[in-house]
Amino acid sequence: MFFYNREKVQGREAKALSIILPTVGCMWRKCNMCSYFEDSPINSSIDIFSEFVNEFNNAYDIEIKKVKLFTSGSFLDPREISPNDANKIVSFLSDKGVCEVTLESRPEFIIEENLTELTKNNDIQIEVAVGIESANNRILKHSINKGFTFVDYISASEILKKFNIKNKAYLMIKPPYLNEKEAIYDAILSAKLIEDIADVISFNPMTVHKNTLVEYLWNKGEYSPPWGWSILKILKETSNLRPDIICHPVAFGRSRGPKNCKICNREIEKRILDFSLKNDPKILEYECECKKEWEEELLKL
Numbered sequence: 380m381f382f383y384n385r386e387k388v389q390g391r392e393a394k395a396l397s398i399i400l401p402t403v404g405c406m407w408r409k410c411n412m413c414s415y416f417e418d419s420p421i422n423s424s425i426d427i428f429s430e431f432v433n434e435f436n437n438a439y440d441i442e443i444k445k446v447k448l449f450t451s452g453s454f455l456d457p458r459e460i461s462p463n464d465a466n467k468i469v470s471f472l473s474d475k476g477v478c479e480v481t482l483e484s485r486p487e488f489i490i491e492e493n494l495t496e497l498t499k500n501n502d503i504q505i506e507v508a509v510g511i512e513s514a515n516n517r518i519l520k521h522s523i524n525k526g527f528t529f530v531d532y533i534s535a536s537e538i539l540k541k542f543n544i545k546n547k548a549y550l551m552i553k554p555p556y557l558n559e560k561e562a563i564y565d566a567i568l569s570a571k572l573i574e575d576i577a578d579v580i581s582f583n584p585m586t587v588h589k590n591t592l593v594e595y596l597w598n599k600g601e602y603s604p605p606w607g608w609s610i611l612k613i614l615k616e617t618s619n620l621r622p623d624i625i626c627h628p629v630a631f632g633r634s635r636g637p638k639n640c641k642i643c644n645r646e647i648e649k650r651i652l653d654f655s656l657k658n659d660p661k662i663l664e665y666e667c668e669c670k671k672e673w674e675e676e677l678l679k680l
């Protein structure tokens with residue numbers, strides 16, 4: 380499966396191609412908001428490299444400058460993708476003249492052994508995206524059940540730096556058990572704490588996935604995804620940080636996703652995506668009647 384989007388690639392707006400690889404998916408499978416791995420094939424004997432080449436050839440056009448590879452898990456986990464296939468995929472993209480490739484991984488797989496071959500002889504910028512979610516260990520443990528700590532992310536980041544690999548951090552907006560105000564505070568503080576470590580910070584506003592603890596809380600009326608206003612505030616307050624700040628909300632304006640009101644949902648989503656390309660905080664200036672309701676929610680303890 381593949382899809383396209385536009386994003387900044389080495390300082391310029393360009394076309395990016397995302398390819399979902401059919402690996403067995405994440406081996407951790409315990410984060411409270413995630414069920415991505417439920418879509419992963421059980422069959423682990425799929426030839427990942429051939430699948431990748433087929434998808435790439437179907438999707439490729441000359442405008443594509445960046446390829447993002449998703450596995451619903453960790454590209455660098457050898458149980459998902461063999462080191463041989465991982466190296467072949469990155470070399471293939473390098474040979475095709477793609478400028479940048481993004482892989483996702485949990486920190487425990489960001490080890491020298493997994494990166495040495497990948498970076499050898501390849502003329503392509505590698506970016507590794509880590510779902511750190513928050514820089515707060517209590518939130519990582521009790522709210523998200525992430526299975527790693529902030530220090531694990533720092534250690535992994537040092538290895539990425541050693542290999543000249545770009546560091547992209549996903550920060551979650553509104554993990555479970557945080558109210559709207561706490562969620563805003565956590566996202567801004569986490570971004571500030573990784574300002575000198577990450578090259579790109581991608582904020583991920585929560586979407587309610589099926590068969591998760593978050594869905595259970597949401598069904599009981601004890602959780603709601605963040606407001607669009609909260610996203611605007613977080614982006615505004617982090618826009619001056621050193622890393623590129625981006626946000627590509629999923630299911631914006633739908634019941635399971637982040638939202639404002641019916642009048643402004645589309646405009647707010649458009650501004651968030653536009654900001655992610657241009658990083659101009661003026662784009663985030665907007666007003667709508669529903670802002671009062673959000674402000675009232677922020678007063679709640």
Ligand code: SF4
Binds near residue numbers: 409413414
């Ligand atoms: S969020 Fe990432 S690490 Fe957590 S279960 Fe999902 S795929 Fe695995």
Ligand SMILES: [Zn+2]
Binds near residue numbers: 640642643644667668
């Ligand atoms: Zn509104």
